[in-house]
Amino acid sequence: xxxxxxxxxxxxxxxxxxxxxxxxxxxxxxxxxxxxxxxxxxxxxxxxxxxxxxxxxxxxxxxxxxxxxxxxxxxxxxxxxxxxxxxxxxxxxxxxxxxxxxxxxxxxxxxxxxxxxxxxxxxxxxxxxxxxxxxxxxxxxxxxx
Numbered sequence: 001x002x003x004x005x006x007x008x009x010x011x012x013x014x015x016x017x018x019x020x021x022x023x024x025x026x027x028x029x030x031x032x033x034x035x036x037x038x039x040x041x042x043x044x045x046x047x048x049x050x051x052x053x054x055x056x057x058x059x060x061x062x063x064x065x066x067x068x069x070x071x072x073x074x075x076x077x078x079x080x081x082x083x084x085x086x087x088x089x090x091x092x093x094x095x096x097x098x099x100x101x102x103x104x105x106x107x108x109x110x111x112x113x114x115x116x117x118x119x120x121x122x123x124x125x126x127x128x129x130x131x132x133x134x135x136x137x138x139x140x141x142x143x144x145x
Contacts, residue, residue, distance in 0.1 A: 001105065003132065004112040005125040006144040008043040011118070016042070017055045019144040020112060027059045027111040028052055031066035031125060033073060040116070061107070065097055066128050067115075083122050090127055099128070100135035108132065112144065119145060 004023050008016055020028065028048070035045040042051065049060040068076075068090050076086040117123035120143040133139035 001109045001136065001139045002142060003108050003129045003139060004142045004144055005114075005120050005123075005129055006112050007115055007117040007119065007123060007125065008040070009116050009118040013042045013051075017051060020052070020058065021056045023112060023142070023144055025058065025110050025112045027061060027107065028114055029066070029108065029111050030060065030062040030114045031064075031128060032062075032115050033064060033067040033070060035062055043114070043116075058112075063103065063107075065102065066094075066099060066113070066124075068093065068124055087127060090124055091131065094128065094131050100132060103132070105136060119143075 004025050006016070006019060011019075030045065030048070035043075035048075037044070042048065045060075045062065052058040052060050068086075072086065072089055072093070075081040076083075113125040113128055115123055115125040117125070120126040126141075126143070129139075129141045133141060
């Protein structure tokens with residue numbers, strides 16, 4: 001099983017959709033809490049769903065249960081809570097939600113996890129992929145950058 005991840009920030013549409021096409025993934029799983037923001041540009045939910053089908057032959061799905069809570073995100077982005085604290089809180093949230101049992105494996109097999117951060121290092125998409133890789137057998141992760 002392979003899980004890809006991607007962020008759209010600081011990528012042109014050409015680069016973003018090119019990476020998705022090259023990945024060979026069948027599904028894009030949007031794990032953003034807010035997927036309709038004007039700041040998302042071409043990655044707004046409805047536009048993204050259309051572009052994925054037309055340009056990549058991919059299916060779009062939104063799974064907010066793989067996103068942080070708004071207060072958790074606000075603490076990190078607006079209040080300056082450090083990455084280590086955010087990471088610990090988000091890992092605990094995933095444990096509490098039991099995502100390894102509630103998310104169907106077949107949904108993420110050959111899928112791409114989408115969020116907004118440019119790189120995966122300090123991004124919840126990496127945490128989700130690594131968490132599931134620890135709980136499921138034979139998972140590899142590829143970050144599309």
